[in-house]
Amino acid sequence: MSGFDGVENQMNGPDSSPRLPQDTCDQPSSLFSSSPCFPITLKFVDVCYRVKIQGKSSDSVKLKRLLGLEHKPSDEIPSTERTILSGVTGMVTPGEFMAVLGPSGSGKSTLLNAVAGRLHGTGLTGKILANDSKLTKQTLKRTGFVAQDDLLYPHLTVRETLVFVALLRLPRSLARDDKIKAAESVISELGLEKCENTVVGNTFIRGISGGERKRVSIAHELLINPSLLVLDEPTSGLDATAALRLVQTLAGLAHGKGKTVVTSIHQPSSRVFQMFDTVLLLSEGKCLFVGKGRDAMAYFDSVGFSPAFPMNPADFLLDLANGVCQIDGTTEREKPDVRQTLAIAYDTLLAPNVKACIDASPSPAENARYVKTRKNARGIMSGLATWFSQLCILLHRLIKERRHESFDALRVFQVLAASLLCSLMWWHSDYRDVHDRLGVLFFISIFWGVLPSFNAVFTFPQERAIFTRERASGMYTLSSYFMAHVIGSLSMELVLPAAFLTLTYWMVGLRPGLVPFLLTLSVLLLYVLASQGLGLALGAAIMDAKKASTIVTVTMLAFVLTGGYYVNKVPSGMVWMKYVSTTFYCYRLLIAVQYGNGDAILAMVGCEPKGTQGAAKAAGCRFMEEEVIGDIGLWTSVSVLFFMFVGYRVLAYLALRRIKL
Numbered sequence: 204m205s206g207f208d209g210v211e212n213q214m215n216g217p218d219s220s221p222r223l224p225q226d227t228c229d230q231p232s233s234l235f236s237s238s239p240c241f242p243i244t245l246k247f248v249d250v251c252y253r254v255k256i257q258g259k260s261s262d263s264v265k266l267k268r269l270l271g272l273e274h275k276p277s278d279e280i281p282s283t284e285r286t287i288l289s290g291v292t293g294m295v296t297p298g299e300f301m302a303v304l305g306p307s308g309s310g311k312s313t314l315l316n317a318v319a320g321r322l323h324g325t326g327l328t329g330k331i332l333a334n335d336s337k338l339t340k341q342t343l344k345r346t347g348f349v350a351q352d353d354l355l356y357p358h359l360t361v362r363e364t365l366v367f368v369a370l371l372r373l374p375r376s377l378a379r380d381d382k383i384k385a386a387e388s389v390i391s392e393l394g395l396e397k398c399e400n401t402v403v404g405n406t407f408i409r410g411i412s413g414g415e416r417k418r419v420s421i422a423h424e425l426l427i428n429p430s431l432l433v434l435d436e437p438t439s440g441l442d443a444t445a446a447l448r449l450v451q452t453l454a455g456l457a458h459g460k461g462k463t464v465v466t467s468i469h470q471p472s473s474r475v476f477q478m479f480d481t482v483l484l485l486s487e488g489k490c491l492f493v494g495k496g497r498d499a500m501a502y503f504d505s506v507g508f509s510p511a512f513p514m515n516p517a518d519f520l521l522d523l524a525n526g527v528c529q530i531d532g533t534t535e536r537e538k539p540d541v542r543q544t545l546a547i548a549y550d551t552l553l554a555p556n557v558k559a560c561i562d563a564s565p566s567p568a569e570n571a572r573y574v575k576t577r578k579n580a581r582g583i584m585s586g587l588a589t590w591f592s593q594l595c596i597l598l599h600r601l602i603k604e605r606r607h608e609s610f611d612a613l614r615v616f617q618v619l620a621a622s623l624l625c626s627l628m629w630w631h632s633d634y635r636d637v638h639d640r641l642g643v644l645f646f647i648s649i650f651w652g653v654l655p656s657f658n659a660v661f662t663f664p665q666e667r668a669i670f671t672r673e674r675a676s677g678m679y680t681l682s683s684y685f686m687a688h689v690i691g692s693l694s695m696e697l698v699l700p701a702a703f704l705t706l707t708y709w710m711v712g713l714r715p716g717l718v719p720f721l722l723t724l725s726v727l728l729l730y731v732l733a734s735q736g737l738g739l740a741l742g743a744a745i746m747d748a749k750k751a752s753t754i755v756t757v758t759m760l761a762f763v764l765t766g767g768y769y770v771n772k773v774p775s776g777m778v779w780m781k782y783v784s785t786t787f788y789c790y791r792l793l794i795a796v797q798y799g800n801g802d803a804i805l806a807m808v809g810c811e812p813k814g815t816q817g818a819a820k821a822a823g824c825r826f827m828e829e830e831v832i833g834d835i836g837l838w839t840s841v842s843v844l845f846f847m848f849v850g851y852r853v854l855a856y857l858a859l860r861r862i863k864l
Contacts (some may be wrong), residue, residue: 215451242297250329252288300457303467305485311467319348320431347424349434359404371678393418414445414528475516484522491545506548558643593679597687609695626710643767659738664748730789736851743858762786788840
């Protein structure tokens, strides 16, 4: 059988006509009976994708520039254009399961991103059609995309993960209980009942298995009842049995639910390969075969390539895609002309027939009904949770996820150990021993400036992948996500500093009384929020945990040095750093709470009150008056800290807006 015969049978043969739903797609729950599910026929013709690689300067050019010497233009490495996909064509219909095969770097992920509508730019050319129309927002809302990496919150259970997704992604017309039932139905559909109360986990947290984690990622997308399901290497990292079970699930979604399923797969077993309706083989961005999986071996035999002994068809296809073939029936060698020969054979034998079959293939009969009812579908799909509902759901999820990190045993031990050390070092210090008191106040300023900012800097970089995926799928708005983080930090990140001060304040013998304690606590909590805002802003702006942590460390070091305790006279060129230092204002406020307006602290060290006319003051008095008391009012310090609390978060929000989805 020729390759064209295989394609023709695939496209037009009576044995492969897809089982389409009549009114709605079969749902895991009857809750969706009011939500239309329309079959999608996916066609992609002559899809090409090119990326421009910017040229770089050679080491010699960099050295000449450094020395101020002239250099030749020929020393520059010119920009180049790399072709990722080159004229890839294919079609997959409802009820059909297509597998994209190829070695690493062949363009599988790029093709899937393109057909799922997640690849844009001038480098993408060709036609990608859903029911003979260009991809629209409504089509993309009916498309589920499962990335290669499982982007899940590790501390949530499987049930919690899917319930939160259901609450965010399902139409607001459904009641909360109905959305929860829908999540439970998907759990049952994918066989996740045994692990539904187990945390997802990650590399450092023990949780569900790799296969179960992949099924949870698929359940993410099944909750919206997609007509088109695109999966990028769903079996990567799974053993043969787990991979087979996962592929059986995907085949069941295509054959039993009438969905259009497209997946890339790296090295399927023979049992997995037999479950593919359609196979598309890529090599270096070029298509070598497209047609029924059972016709692949016959096609390659017809063009002169066949295995010397019975073997897994997938292994044989991947060998050819890598340029490896049998020599003299015994030895396998890599021959550069194998891929070229197969590409020419495809362009000559298969490509014209594939395109002809695609042009002659009609869209599903339901296409007309799809067009007529698209307005109704738009109303159903766009009616997601309100902004306030999104905020409440995201806040609930954040608290469930972050409570383990915020109250981690090591972090609690860190705070308690610091409190104990501080209490022992300054145990019931003398109120009149000003220098010791200043030391404990500045220690508190250092500790609760560095710790919150350093912890907060990891927040957005660690969540970037999940945040980008969820925002791209339209689960929530940026403002609701950000406000959930702001409110969540108020409820969780202030518990440990309050506990620290409660233990330390009375043990070190600071100013007695409930009012001074509450004022000190208020100053400390405002300072913690301002320092945390600094970490959030730097993390959101840099979006690289390692770089951001380095920057925040250097920044807090500068704030500590200019905070007013270590350096009496800050050099004139660096004075500005003192006035942008959160530590500086916190330290001033803590002193004010303990010693009032400054006259008391001057009297304790034997100095005349500030402003009294008299002889020149001693160096110690001048230090107390100019550096410890300072010339900045109390309300000014409070206002500046509050402005930093708000301003840093505004900067973080603006930085998040720049992230491309």
